Amino acid sequence: MDSSIRIRAPSPSASTFACEPVMPSKYSLVYPLPKLVMRFRAFLPALLLGAGVAACSSNTDVTNPNQLNSQTFWSTADDAIQGVNATYNTLLRLGTYLRWQGFSYDIRSDIGYSPSPWTDLANFNKFTFATYDFDVNHDTWNDTYTGIFRANQVIANVPGINMDPVLRARLVGEAKFIRGLLYFHLITLYGGNIPLITVPPLPTDRPASSDSAKVWSQIQTDLTDAAAALPASYTGADVGRATSGAAKGLLGKALLQQRKWAEAATPLLAVIQSARYSLDANYGNNFTSSGKNNVESLFEVQVGNPTLAGSQAIYGLNMSKMIGPCGPSFCDGRPTPWYFSQFFVETTTTGQVDPRLDATIFWNKPGGEDVYGTPFATRYASNLANHTPDTLFFKKYGEYYIAGDQSWDASINYKVLRYADILLMYAEAxxxxxxxxxxxxxxxxxxxxxxxxxxxGLTQAQLRDAILHERLLEFGMEAQRWLDLGRQNLFSDLTTLRAHDPEFTFFVANKSLLLPIPTAEINLNPNIHQNPGW
Known part of the structure; x- marks a missing residue:
């Protein structure tokens, strides 16, 4: 990461700005936009200075007439594209879609647990905090709001640029899609007691806590606007940008999460009837480098070229380095034995184990399997000799087909929304x-x-259970299980959850469902209220 270029990163409260290295936009490597990185690097400090906030360097009274600022940057179509690309870049952070979503949505649920020697991380998955500013919580809050900050800049400034109106509307639509996605991320982890910021903040702003109704309404508005402005597809280097199908699918997901079944059905059916998506014949292909932007994908985070990570801060997906198998990875998150057992509840029409198991979990399967080039039985011989019952490791999103260790920068796009989810959500609706x-x-x-x-021939209740079970097997380590538990009110049945995952012994009703707002944020902004119980 280039530490020589630093800016003030916005706190959601807009009351302070903390020093943050500028990362070149990874989307600049996907989309051929000349000088994107250098121009946006030059622009961001000036943008924040234009808002009355000092940069990390010492203050000076000398004004550079050639310095970009918030009044001069937003002038051309190229500026608009650069601004949107920098907004996409925030999806490639630890707190959005590179790492911690695997813990927040999956390992905290009943499909995973954490035996991590990093005590704070293990405790996070036990709904316990020594500090509310712990990395996972801090990064999730700050990285998500950084994306919202950038989206707000685009939405506020691009409409005033004299440029092709169709492209202008599309770029604003892309920013609204990302803002809607990021607020969905926040409300499903922190609830509605969060600042709802939809315009570029001033340094003196202290936005108050909002409420669930207002946040959900804003998400719906953003995604509805995005669906109307975005194209159905892209070609060439633009593949990977948000589409109308992605916006409609995410809108359906947001409505479904609110249990607005009839309203959710409408955009979900529109995606199905578009006939633009289908299931990849090979389920496991969705989670490998060869499955990028495949027929099943509505939206996925483009990781760029991870070989440039050291020199240009171009990072790949690193969730699997934290959650993959012991040895090649740190195995800080592992499947619960209960979750593993669910793949054996039903066999295929030919009497085989559900093939999604082998795409999701490493296990001591009959006939053996390799774990990063070494046979499972060899790599974990001592565990097996001692009859360790939970010699199970997550496999999904790992580069298990490469011998050696899992790198920090897997060249695998993270699928935020895929067609299987659309089909199962519509069935549920x-x-x-x-x-x-x-x-x-x-x-x-x-x-x-x-x-x-x-x-x-199933009853409504039986089909509800069948859909939940299908989702359980289909979406392991895809940030879905926490949402499913909440939507179907399963957090109220702690007896069952504790049987699935003993870490739920630490789950406290009316508290643990939501993450605590970081203490640093509460201290900076007296208008933000802490979540209940924390």
Whole structure:
């Protein structure tokens, strides 16, 4: 990371700005935009200075007439594109989609647990904090709001640029999609008691806590606007940008999470009827370097070229270095034995184990399997000799097909939304409206890919359970299980959750469902209120 170029990174409260290295936009490597990195590096400090905030260097009364500022930067179509690309770049941070989402949404749920020797990390997954400013919590809050800060700059400034109106509307739509996505990230982890910031903040702003209704409404507005402005697809170097299908799919997901079943069904059906998406015939291909931007993907985070990580701060996905198998990775997050057992509840039509198991978990399977080039039975011989019952490790999103150790920068895009999710969400929306008979065809498409028998003749309650179980097996380590537990009110059944995952012994009702707002943020802004119980 280039530490020679530093700016003040915005606190969500806009009351202070902490020093933060500028990272070149990884999307600049995906999209051929000349001089993107250097121009945006030059612009950001001036933008913040224009808001009345001093940069990290010593203050001076001398004004550089050639220095970009918030009034002069937003002048051309190239400026608009650079601003949007810098907004995409914030998805490539530890607190958004490079690392910690695997802990916040998956390891904290009943599919995972943490035996990490890093005590604070292990405690995070036990709903316990020594400090609310612990890395996972701090990074999730700050990195997400940094993305919102950048999206707000685009949304506020690009409409005033004299440029092609279609491109201008598209770029604003992309920023609104990202802002909607990031607020979805925040509300599902912290609840609605967060600042709802939709314009570039002033240094004196102290935005108050909002509420769930207002935050959800803003998410819906952003995604509705984005769906209307974005194209259905891109070609060439623009592949990977947000599309209308991605916006509609995420809108459906946001409505579904609020249990607005009928409203959610409309955008989800629109995605299905567009006929632009299908399931990849090979389930596991979704989570490898060869599966980037495949037919199943509605939106995924583009990791760029991780070989440039050292020289240009171009980072790859590093979640699997933290959560992958012991040896090649740190195995700070591992599958619960209960989760592993769920893959054996039902066999395929030919009597085989659900193939999603082998794409999701390393285990001592009959006939053996290699773990980064070494046979499982060899690598974990002492565990097996001692009959260690939980010799299980997450495999998904790891570069297990490369011998040696997992690198910090896997060249694998992180899929935020894929077509299997659309199908299962639509089935759930139909079933919850009492249209159970109509829902079977959509879950059965997902089951057919992995050779499971078609479902029929179930009651609404039985199909609800079947959909949840299908999602359990389909979306391990994809930031879905925490959402599913919340949407179907399963956090209220702590007896069952504790049977699935003993770490739920530490779960406290009316507290642990939400993360605490970082203490540093509370101290900076007296108008933000801490979440209940913390």
């Amino acid at each position: 139909l079933n919850e409206q009492g249209q159970t008979a109509s829902a079977f065809q959509y879950i059965n498409v997902v089951r057919a890919r992995v050779s499971l028998a078609a479902l029929s």
